[in-house]
Amino acid sequence: MEKEVTIYDIAKILDISPATVSRALNDHPAINSKTKISIRAKANEMGYRSNTFASNLRRRSTNTLGVIVPRLNSHFMSAVLAGMEEEANASGYNLLISQSLESAKKEIANARTMFNSRVDGLLASVAYDTETFDHFDIFIKKNVPILFFDRIIDHPKCSGVVIDNMLAGFKATSHLIEQGCKRIMHVTGNLKRNVYSGRLQGYREALVSNGLNASDELVLITDLSQDAGKFAAQRIDEMDDRPDGIFISNDICAASCIKSLKEKGYYVPKDIAIVGFNNDPVSQVIEPNLTTVYYPGQQMGEVAVRSMIDHLKGKQLIDVSNTIILESELIIRGSSLKKQRSHLEAY
Amino acid sequence: MEKEVTIYDIAKILDISPATVSRALNDHPAINSKTKISIRAKANEMGYRSNTFASNLRRRSTNTLGVIVPRLNSHFMSAVLAGMEEEANASGYNLLISQSLESAKKEIANARTMFNSRVDGLLASVAYDTETFDHFDIFIKKNVPILFFDRIIDHPKCSGVVIDNMLAGFKATSHLIEQGCKRIMHVTGNLKRNVYSGRLQGYREALVSNGLNASDELVLITDLSQDAGKFAAQRIDEMDDRPDGIFISNDICAASCIKSLKEKGYYVPKDIAIVGFNNDPVSQVIEPNLTTVYYPGQQMGEVAVRSMIDHLKGKQLIDVSNTIILESELIIRGSSLKKQRSHLEAY
DNA sequence: ATTTGGATTGCAACCGATTGCATAAATTTT
DNA sequence: AAAATTTATGCAATCGGTTGCAATCCAAAT
CATH class of the missing domain: 1.10.260.40 (lambda repressor-like DNA-binding domains)
Known part of the structure; x- marks a missing residue:
């Protein structure tokens, strides 16, 4: 040595x-x-x-950003992290990454760890069942900036990076309506989370403004897992008045739902048209290919880190508690095309 | 404040x-x-x-492990990282994560950063084109332990966590042979990497021990991307003497290859049986479902971190430079079943 | 009553870089 | 040539824990 x-x-x-x-x-x-x-x-x-420690000790800053995500192992989150890592690395910042595994309890513990590690700033996307903001209060009190991304919590002192989930939900649903769907179901996640409640709201608005049924019985709240996709298909199969279109808030779930529906003898999109969310790799492999909403993960990560670092360096924009909204985009593929060429992609 | x-x-x-x-x-x-x-x-x-810095400064250790991976955004790597995070977190260690984006150059820069951040230990899976060990020498010199996982470099001072790639390749190929394939192609990645050279070796042994053609013209070296899958299909379509089975070292690539083959009018597995690698989510979505090798990512991450921490705490096993080999498992699905029920899963 | 030894606690010197203030040196001004 | 600036460097305290060694305390042993 x-x-x-x-x-x-x-x-x-x-x-x-x-x-x-x-x-x-x-x-x-x-x-x-x-x-x-x-x-x-x-x-x-x-x-x-x-020696970073001597320097940190003296300067009282760490050049490290904390990141708390629900899960590391999803395509979307990987993309976000990849973007964050690139941007942070370019500015000489390090990332301390942890996952809540969708549990508020673990999220609270992680926040504590981040706090004790004295990260200069915290980037977080909250868990499924997080109810309160309490565990983030310590950061606010010590003036450590928090930026939420994707799954955000509204708080006067925190900024956020998101997409317009309402608009995305509206577009997805409107697309199904344009394709001739009259009875559209929505499979989504915990409505405490802005991403899901926003999409639901967009879905409803699209239905209402087209005079279609927007009743609660058409909304299915799940954990959006693969199993949830199966379950949804099962549920649909048992319905008297089946939907002719479904908007599912997650591609993995949607793909699994398509698979189950096909096994039960339904044709997608002829019997039931489907739109997913995320543009996950599976969306291009499932047959028919899944219409979905593209969602710029990598960019979201980059923007989140950039805006955090700018803030830390005092270059922040005028408004501290601003929300940055990124564009999302409906990618139309076979799973929703009832009108055009649907016979080609039917099965 | x-x-x-x-x-x-x-x-x-x-x-x-x-x-x-x-x-x-x-x-x-x-x-x-x-x-x-x-x-x-x-x-x-x-x-x-x-105050971690004061403590680190005095103790001359950081309680932080550096992790360098080729890419964050793959299903397998996400699983590994999830496992690492869990295990590290449980022992009070933090992770500093960075990605090489498959470039040796970036890997070298990342190693430097990790070194300057004084990580207590380094966990690495090397990039596609890494040729030398030089950038890791500084760690060895300063007695910072390095553990490679999945894509390892053999070095007397470093341990590793891997699967038996040769065995996995052997099993995958043998399975195709059992299903009646006589001319089996192999699509793989850069042979500098143990994972690919090992699988290739297993593939060859299976062929040779069954008296089948194991010539180089049946081995296609690619970057295993989606495009590579398309390219492979294209290549096959142009061949005079087409293979009746393919072993592809990556599910994403395999799925895309199946898709292209189907578009060109081939039936899988009837005309060409296919085996992939990784048990990526797409393997259960592609039709027919993809036979693949399951590869315990989460566990690999856990084991890597655990063994690193044990080492750091002086509890390491007798042999410092040991290699831990995890089990992999062939998961048989429709894409390779020529004999049993193949007509059901054919298309 | 004195000695012995384990159990507790304190002293003080680190770890290595940063920074306000003072000082010295060089340059300009008068 | 003396005074006033400007430019460059050094002094020494500080950041907050950690740890080898010495000191103290108290009960058990002689």
């Missing part, structure tokens, strides 16, 4: 003070540029690396 | 020394248990939180 080189070692060799070395390495304007050059050269030569 | 509480504040109030407070909070055996209790109570009451 080699001994670590410190600024003291450099100072001693060059016969100057550690303070000067520190300033030189941080490009402080008060240091003569020739001095800087020689110090830097020597530092390199000696294999010096700055 | 509230003032942070330190052990000095606690010490002053209780009229004891900071050293005692520090020891009490760390459950040091020399401290009287009653003293401990009262110190802990007071610490809680005052909202004390330990």
Whole structure:
């Protein structure tokens, strides 16, 4: 184990003070540029690396952002994290990542850990069953900025990065209506979460403005898992008055639902047209290919980190508690096309 | 912004020394248990939180593990990370995660960052085109343990967590042979990576031991992307002597290949049987469902972190440079079943 | 009553970088 | 040439825990 080189070692060799070395390495304007050059050269030569802890301790900041996500292993979240990582890395920030596994309890524990690790800022997408904001209060109190993404909590001191879920839900449903669907079902998740309640609202508005049935019996609240897709298909099979279109808030769930429906002998989209959400890889593999809402994960991650870092560096926009809304886009594929070429893609 | 509480504040109030407070909070055996209790109570009451930097600075360790992966956004890697996160979290370790995006250059930069962040240990799965070990030398020199997982590099000082890729490749290929395939193709990735070279070797052995053609023209080296799947199908379509079975080292690629083959009018598995790798969600959505090799991602992450932490805590097993081999399992689905019920799953 | 030894606690020196203030050196102004 | 600035560097305190070693306390042993 080699001994670590410190600024003291450099100072001693060059016969100057550690303070000067520190300033030189941080490009402080008060240091003569020739001095800087020689110090830097020597530092390199000696294999010096700055001790982050000493620096953090003194400066009282960590250059680390905390990230809490519901699950790491979803296509969407992977994309978000990939974006975050790239952006953070480019600005010299590190990410401390943890997952709540959709449990509020674990989320609370994670928040605590992040807090104790003294992250400079927190990026969070809340769990399925998170009810309160309490566990984030400590951050607010200590002035640590919080930015929510995707699944956000409205709070006067926090900003957020989202898509317009209402609009996305509206577009998805309207598309089904255009394709001739008259009785449209919606399979969604916990309505405490903005993403699901927003989409539901968009779905309802589309129905209402077209004079279609928007009753609660057509809304199925699930955990949007693969099993939930099966369950939905089962449920539909048992209905007297079956839907001719379904808007499902998650592609994995939608794909599994299509699969089950086909097994039960229904034709998609002829009998039932389906629209999913997320543009997950499965949407391009299921037959028929799944119409879905594209949702810019990578970009969401990038934007979230960028806006957090800008905020930390004092460059933040005028409004601290602003919400950034990213575009989403309906990608039309076979699973919803009743009118055009639907016979080709039917099965 | 509230003032942070330190052990000095606690010490002053209780009229004891900071050293005692520090020891009490760390459950040091020399401290009287009653003293401990009262110190802990007071610490809680005052909202004390330990300053990690001061602690790290003094102890010269970070309680942080660095993780370098090729990509964050794959199903397999998400599972690995989820496992790592769980295990690390349970032991009070943090994860610093970065992705190489399959580029050796970025991997080198990431390694440098990890090194400068003074991670206690490094967990890595190397990029597609990593050629040398050089960028990891600094860790070895400073005695920072490195553990490779999945895509490993053999090095006397590093341990690894893998599956038996050769065996998996052998099983997958043998299965195709059992189903009556006589001319089996293999689509794989960069052979510098153990995972691909191992599977290739297993594939060859299965062919050879069954007296089948194991020539190079049947091996297609690609990046295993979706496009590569299309490309493979295209290539097959142009062949004079077409294969009747394909073993593809990645489900995403395999699914896309099946899709393309179907579009070109081939029947799977009747004309061409296919086996993939990874048990990605798409494998259960593609029609016919994809036979694949299950690969315990979550468990791999858990084991990697656990074994790293055990090592760091001095509990490591006798052999420092051991390799842990996890079980993989062939999951048989429709895409390879020529004999049994194949007509049902044919299309 | 004195000694012995384990159980507790305190002292004080770190860990390595940062920074307000003072000082010295170089340059300009008068 | 002396005074006033400007420019560069150093001093020393500080961030908050950790830990080797010494000191103290108290009950058991002699």
